Amino acid sequence: MPMDIQQHAREIGLGLDLFSCIQCGKCTGGCPVSLTTALNVRSLVYGALIGEIDGPVHREELWDCTCCFTCVARCPKDVRPAEVIIALRSLLVEEGKVPGTIGNALMGIFRQGNPLGYAREDRTAWMDGLGVKPAQEGCETLLFTCCSSAYDVRAQAATKALVRVLQAAGVDFGHLGTEETCCGNEVRRVGEMGLFEMLVEEGKPLLEGIGAARMVATSPHCMNTFRHEYKLGMDVLHYTQLLARLLDEGKLNLTGRVEKVVTYHDPCFLGKQNGIFDEPREVLKAVPGMKFVEMDRIRERSLCCEGGGGRMWFEGTNTEGRLAFQRVQEAADTGAEILAVACPFCMAMLDDAVKVKGLSERLKVMDIAELVAMAL
Amino acid sequence: MTQKPAALVIGAGIAGIQAALDIADAGFPVYLVEREPSVGGRMAQLDKTFPTLDCSSCILTPKMVSVGQHPNIELLTYSEVVAVEGEAGGFRVTIKKKPRYVEEEICRGCGLCAEACRMHGRVVDVFNQGLGKRAAIYVPFPQAVPLVYTVDPTACLYLTRGVCGKTFKCQDACPTGAINFEQKERFTEVDVAAVIVATGFDLIDPRTKPEFGYGVYPNVITGLEFERLSSASGPTSGKIVLNGKEPRDAVFIHCVGSRDPHTGAPYCSRICCMYTAKHAHLVRDKLPNARITVFYIDMRAFGKGYEEFYDRVKEERVIYRRGEPSEVYRRGDRLVVRAEDSLLGRTVEVEADLVVLATAVVPRADTPAVAKLLGLSLSPDGFFLEAHPKYRPVETARPGVFLAGCCQGPKDIPDTVAQAKAAAASALVVLHQAIAK
Numbered sequence: 001m002p003m004d005i006q007q008h009a010r011e012i013g014l015g016l017d018l019f020s021c022i023q024c025g026k027c028t029g030g031c032p033v034s035l036t037t038a039l040n041v042r043s044l045v046y047g048a049l050i051g052e053i054d055g056p057v058h059r060e061e062l063w064d065c066t067c068c069f070t071c072v073a074r075c076p077k078d079v080r081p082a083e084v085i086i087a088l089r090s091l092l093v094e095e096g097k098v099p100g101t102i103g104n105a106l107m108g109i110f111r112q113g114n115p116l117g118y119a120r121e122d123r124t125a126w127m128d129g130l131g132v133k134p135a136q137e138g139c140e141t142l143l144f145t146c147c148s149s150a151y152d153v154r155a156q157a158a159t160k161a162l163v164r165v166l167q168a169a170g171v172d173f174g175h176l177g178t179e180e181t182c183c184g185n186e187v188r189r190v191g192e193m194g195l196f197e198m199l200v201e202e203g204k205p206l207l208e209g210i211g212a213a214r215m216v217a218t219s220p221h222c223m224n225t226f227r228h229e230y231k232l233g234m235d236v237l238h239y240t241q242l243l244a245r246l247l248d249e250g251k252l253n254l255t256g257r258v259e260k261v262v263t264y265h266d267p268c269f270l271g272k273q274n275g276i277f278d279e280p281r282e283v284l285k286a287v288p289g290m291k292f293v294e295m296d297r298i299r300e301r302s303l304c305c306e307g308g309g310g311r312m313w314f315e316g317t318n319t320e321g322r323l324a325f326q327r328v329q330e331a332a333d334t335g336a337e338i339l340a341v342a343c344p345f346c347m348a349m350l351d352d353a354v355k356v357k358g359l360s361e362r363l364k365v366m367d368i369a370e371l372v373a374m375a376l
Numbered sequence: 377m378t379q380k381p382a383a384l385v386i387g388a389g390i391a392g393i394q395a396a397l398d399i400a401d402a403g404f405p406v407y408l409v410e411r412e413p414s415v416g417g418r419m420a421q422l423d424k425t426f427p428t429l430d431c432s433s434c435i436l437t438p439k440m441v442s443v444g445q446h447p448n449i450e451l452l453t454y455s456e457v458v459a460v461e462g463e464a465g466g467f468r469v470t471i472k473k474k475p476r477y478v479e480e481e482i483c484r485g486c487g488l489c490a491e492a493c494r495m496h497g498r499v500v501d502v503f504n505q506g507l508g509k510r511a512a513i514y515v516p517f518p519q520a521v522p523l524v525y526t527v528d529p530t531a532c533l534y535l536t537r538g539v540c541g542k543t544f545k546c547q548d549a550c551p552t553g554a555i556n557f558e559q560k561e562r563f564t565e566v567d568v569a570a571v572i573v574a575t576g577f578d579l580i581d582p583r584t585k586p587e588f589g590y591g592v593y594p595n596v597i598t599g600l601e602f603e604r605l606s607s608a609s610g611p612t613s614g615k616i617v618l619n620g621k622e623p624r625d626a627v628f629i630h631c632v633g634s635r636d637p638h639t640g641a642p643y644c645s646r647i648c649c650m651y652t653a654k655h656a657h658l659v660r661d662k663l664p665n666a667r668i669t670v671f672y673i674d675m676r677a678f679g680k681g682y683e684e685f686y687d688r689v690k691e692e693r694v695i696y697r698r699g700e701p702s703e704v705y706r707r708g709d710r711l712v713v714r715a716e717d718s719l720l721g722r723t724v725e726v727e728a729d730l731v732v733l734a735t736a737v738v739p740r741a742d743t744p745a746v747a748k749l750l751g752l753s754l755s756p757d758g759f760f761l762e763a764h765p766k767y768r769p770v771e772t773a774r775p776g777v778f779l780a781g782c783c784q785g786p787k788d789i790p791d792t793v794a795q796a797k798a799a800a801a802s803a804l805v806v807l808h809q810a811i812a813k
Contacts, residue, residue, distance in 0.1 A: 022635070022673060022674070023673075023718060024631070024673040024699070024700040024718075025673075025698070025699035025700055025702075025715065025716035025717075025718040026699075026700045026701075026702045026716075027702075027716075028699075028702075028716035028718075028723055029699055029700065029701055029702030029703070029714055029715040029716040029723060030587065030702030030703050030714070031702075031723070034716065034723040035714075035723045035725070040716070040721060040722075040723075042716060042718060043721055070702075074587060074702055076631075076635055076636035076637070076638065076700075077636075077637075078637070296705055296706045297705050299586065300586040300587055301586065301587055301589065301703055301704075301705060
């Protein structure tokens, strides 16, 4: 059954104008998975435009897209190619043709407010004894922890470090506690529009009801959707932005030394999608004793870790050619001892890759917050 | 000068030169104002010209010499128009002559000053697109008209710091005593009946497309840099050599910044398809064994002899691949150009040791200021707006003021010269009417 993706895109509010596409191929040419999988977003845009994509058939490579939005950033004609993939995914979601692991994640969010399916009551287990104030009592800064930051053991360490840093800088911050629910950034990107709308409808009044001046998010993914899709009535910052500001204002004093060679991996949702390239580097360079080195592919040319767009819950069609493998090798080649990250998904993907590639002796993946906490 | 009404031509690239020559040949006086130290403009920077492969300097230099010697042309180089008052048939124009710190009438262009300059070989050579170094006292290129040296006020030690040793080495070296640091800017007023604007174009800064790594990798250069690299009068004497090495794999990328509303250049820049074909030919000519790849979106070879030239270049073993590259990165000591070959429907990585970016033609940065000065309008693309896109293509909304060349929009040399001649003809109508009055 041929479908009108333009019509569908309008219905789900993407406002895509595929007619402006000039088929230059810049989208596919920059797509991080286009060399390792069958995904060809330029071809999908064309197929959608001329109505030659047969119904929402199950095309496994549609789930390979990491929603890094390199294609969107580089498209000269504002076609927003990745949104075509999201629209196609949403048609698959409507027909229930979703990879099982993604389905489980969506179910976890629906039932427990997190994709891991852990109990909602356990969302705050990480903060035991840290003295984090309930946001409901009023606070200037609302700390929003990504589900990964709250439940994933490795990411929890970064979250705890961030709390110590914020406390040391005297920031008046609070946390929603077990009321905190998945932001839905990935939910929208796997095409579950109904669930995403529900999360926004329930989340927006809850978040805005706190009356905080700003939100600081642990994950660039949460930050992204709060900024652009929730359109919250408060400043939404990534934690590296807040740390850079605190350093700038002299509120955060780093006296300890971290005598390490460190490189930094730009998260796509922080860098390519939100233009935040400098603040994470400023924070790292403020850590005494640290030697900062850059990889070749950085900033706008950074290589995706493959953790976005639902890929945290779906292996992808090519498990051997993982970009994270390539990325950790690039990091190790700089001579860095530490690969700094600023996103819990990047942390998970790259930390795993370091182990798989046998680089654990040489390279450690650490969150920027952890490195800052080491220098307190 | 005669008592006939005069014309003002602003900008002495090929458009301004041609317009000035036509008006002067018709017997009317012309003030030709150029803000750089020499006439010549962009065309003087080019190596060969498509599709005939004429040497650009060889066909331009005689015209430059002509404007320098023409009895009806008063050449005002290193000068800028600062005010235009009045109306068609009776404009009063104020021209600022910037200090060269060299007396034009005395300098013989011998160059001993530049050899003696303490900054010799240390100043970025703008004419060579930064690929070479020169002194703080310079002529932009050997065929400069007038062949007179100029002190670069941004680089001269004396002018920037107030001291340059005990004596000025340039003054000591000058056999005619032409160097004069007491020179000040001067203003002159002239009366003209018509004005031709021929202020040319800029090229977009490729750093606005960071994915191509320009400014990160020395082997990623712009098309205009390639012209200087390939030119026999350029810093490598025409050898295609980067960092001391001849490239084995050259990749050319079309449409860098063009056809892209985000960069402010939503239009086709019109010259890049053809000059890239010419560049590919030049690489083949100089490096017979190089692998040459051109990435394109749509090939536009619309002019006389252009499709035939494109055919010729392809037959010279130049590979054209359809797809706009999305990224350039390093692998070992080589570069990788990553693109989708859309005819294959597959992403490819092409190794390269020379990447040439065909950057968008954009309006001069000071176009809005010039428009204000002259009372002109700009079209949405930022170039000067013509009075009517079809019937009055060289006129502006201000009677007596005409447009020539790329200040009105991107053009190749044949179209620029044609438009310059049209602007001259239109100006001549006004000049004749002014006699009748």
